[in-house]
Amino acid sequence: MNRSLFDKVWDAHVVEELAGGNALVFMDLVVAHEITTPQGAIAIEKEFGDRLYDKNRIVAMNDHVSPAKDTATAIQAQVVRRWAKRQGITMYDIGDNGICHVIVPERGYVTPGMTVCCGDSHTCTLGAFGAFALGIGTTAQAGAMLAGCLILQRPKVMRVEVTGKLAPDATAKDLALGVIAKIGFRGGTGYVLEYTGSAISALTMEERMTLCNMAIESGATSGIIAADETTRAYLGATPLAPTGYGTLRADDDATYDATVTIDGSRIRPTVSWGINPGESAPIDGVVPADAEAASLEYMDLHPGQALTSLAVDQAFIGSCTNARISDLRAAAAVMRGHKVSIPTIVTPGSQAVRRQAEREGLHDIFQDAGALWTHSSCGPCLGMSMGVIAPGARCISSTNRNFPGRMGAGGRVHLASPVVVAASAILGRIGSPAEIDVREPVPA
């Protein structure tokens, strides 16, 4: 009674209430990748004799810099690879890998009502399945692998109701940015965002993942969406094809610590102009008059500047936010028959996405347009391997963070949907698909 969806998932996983308002919370799945796992795996090995709570509750992968770019990243990958082999942990590696938040759901690991953690802040993506999924540090991840649990403060729950339906030109990315603009860049801190409403029910699973992916960008512990027939249909088509899971829902009289309501029909195609994902505006808008001076200085902007007047130096379509097959289809539909006018990189979220895109000929569309079609990885999103941008360069990007230096020291990032990135790549400035003559596909 009175319980939110999140409450039900949480309550079903509390092993023990602890001092200071903390709880020992059981973790059904731990996802481990090469950047944040080695130190924890080594600590467990050294201090606890390499014991793991349950190897079958861990999935490992090399995803951030794979294949390795240098000796240091080769060592990281090797540590995870050898550790997984030694422990008998399922491992996704070169040839069959991609971004963990793309691979884990596409294979069918995450089912409604589960708890999932990973040493990666965008783990909240998996809340799209009605799971409680959260990012944690390396030590906490090691603890979850050692003891099957995390120590957590019970988050508050904010209901984010999105009414009506999205306009045809608005995407889940625009909604994600719209939610952050509404509650604020720090507004989700201490909360799980429970998304409800007709506009949410109408989203595909990939769109739900895009929305939940950016819950962390409001500071939220996670986002969560109740499972429904859309979820069941998606899971049924995954390789693991899980069955036997329940589909928890919030009680009709559920109470929430906070509620915000957004009219879905008012969500417009959106682009970030500032240095955090809360600083965004409709693409046909301007840099706001009340913009923070530090943001304007870093981004070299002034209030009143039209976003569509900004020339961009690079375009990137990829990341755990927007590199699934539907994202690539949408971007390809804009790019078809056009040429990009700036360096453009398209990075599928997983090898499975890449192969599907190639079966559909999307790679030809991107490459005919002059874009680089790469293997799957986190890629340029975090400025860690390929596609780093130069100081002062402006990149239009389908990613999730526009922090100073995120994609390269001194670089400037504008977040947008894959279709806006595709249109901007053609125009050489920030622009919308409405400005592009969308070519009909030639019948096969």
Next chain:
Amino acid sequence: MIVEGNILAIPRPNIDTDQIIPAHYLTSIDEDGMGQYCLSGMPDGPALLAGVPDAKILVTGENIGCGSSREHAAWALRDRGFRAVIAPSFARIFLENAYNNAIVPIVIDPAQLATFAAAKRATIDVDNQTIRLDGGDPIRFELDELRKAFITGGGFLPFLASKIDRVRAWEAACRK
């Protein structure tokens, strides 16, 4: 446990973990040695650090440590000598990482930020949860009762290890 030392004040909001340590330095499998990269993702970070070379306490604006979960941010701060971070608010993952690395996270009233940022030196009594700025009167602060012990005592992983039997029993009972 007493933490005493000089303060580096960067009273800006939203200092994210990419600014504390950019991703291209996340390629080590050791926790040690990351201090050399501390705050290198902030354009003026290295200069600010050079201004207080022996700083032990970092004072920042709201939402310190937002963004990436990278514990490397806590490792870089610790390796650079920081033992406490003082801010009006902390991002959740960074807060947990601070506790797990014995960095004392002190939450202050936003109205007090200017006072803390103007101070040169602080003495933090972790056990009694008080802080003195430049030898002034003790100011009370709150800590998570459980996680405080991860700073002063046995640490996070030994605590969790002590719970394994309990967790297994819980899981077995759930399956019945």
